[in-house]
Amino acid sequence: MKKISVVFLVIFVVLAALHQDSWNWSSSHLVFGFMPVGLAYHALYSLTAALFWGIVIKFAWPEDLEQWAEEGEKSSTP
Amino acid sequence: MATVWVIVCYLGALLAFALGSKVLFRGTSNDYFVASRSIGPFMLLMSVFGTTMTAFALVGSTGKAFERGIGTYGLMASSSGLIHAACFFLIGVKIWSIGKRHGFVTQIQFFRARFGSNGLGYLLFPIFVLLVIPYLLIGVIGAGKTLQPATAGAFPELFQSENPILNGGVPPWLTGLVICGVVLAYIFAGGSRAAAWANTFQTLVFMGMGLVAFVLIYNVLGQAGSPTNVAARVTEQGEVVQDYAFDKASGKLVKAENPKVVGKLKHPEEAEQWAGRQPHLTRDEVEIIYKAKNPKTKKVVAKTREVGVPWLMFLSYMFIPLSVGMFPHLFQHWLTAKSAKAFKLTLVAHPLCIMIVWVPCVLIGIWASGLLPWGMPPAAILSNVLKTLIGNPILTGMLTAGILAAIMSSLDSQFLCLGTIFTNDVVLHNSKKEYTDKQILFMARSFVVGIVALTYVLALLLQNQNVFDLAVWCFSGFAALTPLVIAALYWRRATAAGAFASVITVVGTWFTFFAMSGFGGEFTVMGGIMPAAICWVAGALAMVVVSLATKPPAKETVDKFFV
Numbered sequence: 309m310k311k312i313s314v315v316f317l318v319i320f321v322v323l324a325a326l327h328q329d330s331w332n333w334s335s336s337h338l339v340f341g342f343m344p345v346g347l348a349y350h351a352l353y354s355l356t357a358a359l360f361w362g363i364v365i366k367f368a369w370p371e372d373l374e375q376w377a378e379e380g381e382k383s384s385t386p
Numbered sequence: 387m388a389t390v391w392v393i394v395c396y397l398g399a400l401l402a403f404a405l406g407s408k409v410l411f412r413g414t415s416n417d418y419f420v421a422s423r424s425i426g427p428f429m430l431l432m433s434v435f436g437t438t439m440t441a442f443a444l445v446g447s448t449g450k451a452f453e454r455g456i457g458t459y460g461l462m463a464s465s466s467g468l469i470h471a472a473c474f475f476l477i478g479v480k481i482w483s484i485g486k487r488h489g490f491v492t493q494i495q496f497f498r499a500r501f502g503s504n505g506l507g508y509l510l511f512p513i514f515v516l517l518v519i520p521y522l523l524i525g526v527i528g529a530g531k532t533l534q535p536a537t538a539g540a541f542p543e544l545f546q547s548e549n550p551i552l553n554g555g556v557p558p559w560l561t562g563l564v565i566c567g568v569v570l571a572y573i574f575a576g577g578s579r580a581a582a583w584a585n586t587f588q589t590l591v592f593m594g595m596g597l598v599a600f601v602l603i604y605n606v607l608g609q610a611g612s613p614t615n616v617a618a619r620v621t622e623q624g625e626v627v628q629d630y631a632f633d634k635a636s637g638k639l640v641k642a643e644n645p646k647v648v649g650k651l652k653h654p655e656e657a658e659q660w661a662g663r664q665p666h667l668t669r670d671e672v673e674i675i676y677k678a679k680n681p682k683t684k685k686v687v688a689k690t691r692e693v694g695v696p697w698l699m700f701l702s703y704m705f706i707p708l709s710v711g712m713f714p715h716l717f718q719h720w721l722t723a724k725s726a727k728a729f730k731l732t733l734v735a736h737p738l739c740i741m742i743v744w745v746p747c748v749l750i751g752i753w754a755s756g757l758l759p760w761g762m763p764p765a766a767i768l769s770n771v772l773k774t775l776i777g778n779p780i781l782t783g784m785l786t787a788g789i790l791a792a793i794m795s796s797l798d799s800q801f802l803c804l805g806t807i808f809t810n811d812v813v814l815h816n817s818k819k820e821y822t823d824k825q826i827l828f829m830a831r832s833f834v835v836g837i838v839a840l841t842y843v844l845a846l847l848l849q850n851q852n853v854f855d856l857a858v859w860c861f862s863g864f865a866a867l868t869p870l871v872i873a874a875l876y877w878r879r880a881t882a883a884g885a886f887a888s889v890i891t892v893v894g895t896w897f898t899f900f901a902m903s904g905f906g907g908e909f910t911v912m913g914g915i916m917p918a919a920i921c922w923v924a925g926a927l928a929m930v931v932v933s934l935a936t937k938p939p940a941k942e943t944v945d946k947f948f949v
């Protein structure tokens with residue numbers, strides 16, 4: 309496995325762990341005056357997930373797959 | 387009546403837009419099944435997102451938040467942002483490349499070839515069909531149940547009902563017929579390409595309408611200072627009360643002098659701990675007794691609801707979003723992509739789209755806990771909030787169209803995928819006869835017609851059953867099967883025997899839990915663990931142990947599937 313893939317795997321596991329925000333469990337504090345903090349945290353989590361996948365596709369995109377797929381299409385029949 | 391006209395206009399526009407794709411239809415079976423692998427990034431995002439978000443995204447999320455509170459978002463939405471995208475990246479992109487290289491159009495073709503086993507296809511085929519059919523029924527029955535109250539009063543002479551909330555509304559049999567007819571029309575004509583076009587249109591509609599609904603409701607409930615003040619509250623005596631009521635005549639939110647009691651804590655000793663708190667705003671668990679009318683006997687009975695989320699359930703629910711890795715209809719959408727790069731937008735935007743749809747719905751659900759009767763069925767919460775607070779028939783029509791859009795954007799892909807599976811994995815796979823492309827196209831269309839008709843009849847027969855309870859079981863079944871696809875793509879040593887063992891173990895454990903649950907409904911084991919987590923681990927273990935215990939697969943077979 310490439311070094312960069314290992315780094316992203318570790319970040320993925322950390323993100324999965326951060327999903328369990330036990331520190332917000334009992335809090336009914338409101339963010340922006342209407343959003344319970346437990347919900348605001350997870351909305352931010354969605355934004356973080358999008359950012360994470362944005363970085364993954366920038367640095368760990370499997371470029372070789374496309375070429376591999378095209379090569380096969382030319383040589384094989386369905 | 388204006389509501390009905392808005393919905394009719396929406397269905398007309400959808401049909402026109404979807405049939406517009408016909409100009410690009412190449413008349414081949416490959417175009418019908420996978421749009422000649424020509425779908426670009428934006429349409430791929432819209433079709434994948436629209437297909438993933440069923441009626442559950444708008445109607446179910448609001449209802450679930452009404453029952454359990456804010457934990458609904460973490461349970462089903464934020465985890466999906468991470469896990470769905472992981473499935474698209476690690477499974478979807480790879481499946482696309484293998485599908486393009488070898489010309490596959492169905493999941494079963496891939497598994498048969500990868501494991502060199504026809505039998506595996508025969509084992510998977512009924513499992514996929516049985517897991518997709520309840521999913522289809524949820525859509526058709528859900529559409530009927532949404533439209534009838536939304537259009538109540540439009541046809542008082544024609545469609546009479548004993549229930550005043552439904553009297554004069556379009557009956558479910560007619561809604562189901564129209565919905566199935568519209569979806570069938572564009573799927574029949576344009577196949578996968580029409581589904582992608584329709585999904586793009588529908589996804590934009592339901593996302594837009596969801597936001598419009600949120601802004602309108604926010605503005606009305608904002609009269610309470612913050613709309614979140616409206617959510618139900620626990621008193622010092624352990625009663626659950628609603629502090630506000632909406633006065634339809636003045637269109638204003640009124641603070642009640644004597645808050646309305648809607649329930650009480652099941653354990654009165656917890657009253658001190660909960661006094662003054664709004665249970666829907668946290669994930670702490672609390673059991674509340676409330677009254678609800680039994681739909682069959684019409685008698686009012688006491689029921690218990692658990693607001694909040696057990697920690698183990700929250701943790702193990704992370705397995706449920708894995709289901710997208712095995713959905714056959716999503717598999718087919720992946721294969722329509724023009725290139726691997728087309729997935730990039732989906733990976734980044736999918737978590738954002740989930741957030742845009744789910745955050746407003748969850749907020750509406752928790753606010754509704756302070757306005758609507760607690761005995762109201764969860765699936766009816768969104769339409770009732772709209773009807774109570776907005777009341778404008780045109781807006782109600784537009785928002786109902788948004789809900790129908792979410793439902794139909796999943797239905798079309800599911801109908802098409804079952805037609806594709808029947809054609810390719812049952813008829814063509816077993817046939818020694820050579821069929822022309824026109825004959826294959828005719829066959830696929832005939833199967834789609836048959837599946838739509840069967841779904842409609844089943845929906846009529848089961849319309850009074852609570853099929854919504856089956857949703858999480860469908861997701862669980864597909865999620866638990868993901869060790870199969872992960873091993874197929876990433877583990878050269880995975881064998882056909884391992885694949886059989888994994889599938890059979892998953893079916894066995896899944897069915898055991900399903901039976902223990904009373905054949906549907908929310909069910910957890912060992913203090914909150916979702917059955918999907920246990921089925922998944924059992925399936926993964928079976929795959930590893932049996933694969934290692936059996937002869938490795940032939941190198942030339944495996945080499946075809948690894949770069």
